[in-house]
């Protein structure tokens with residue numbers, strides 16, 4: 215399943231960005247030209263997000279419509295199925311300017327406060343900076 219491998223790579227990127235903090239939600243922008251089904255993506259996320267960092271996190275999929283830009287008059291319009299021409303001047307020399315997106319827009323992490331059931335952090339909490347001589 216294409217969506218699952220996608221979710222796995224999203225999960226990897228989110229874990230890197232979370233830097234050990236627990237993630238509560240992930241916002242993803244998906245262009246209309248990407249052949250993904252948002253519902254399937256969300257379902258696959260529930261599998262890909264297993265683990266201490268992402269467990270229980272929600273994947274929010276934001277759908278980005280496909281847009282074309284006219285090479286002649288510059289009009290931007292939403293790409294309608296089977297109609298690759300400028301609605302303003304009828305020119306067929308249009309290029310797709312959006313709709314291929316697949317990016318993590320934002321991630322939300324849990325508050326800094328430790329949940330009560332979490333074990334105490336074994337790492338020493340020394341000063342982060344060293345004094346200059």
Ligand SMILES: [Zn+2]
Pocket residue numbers: 284285286287288289300301302303304305
């Ligand atoms: Zn035009």
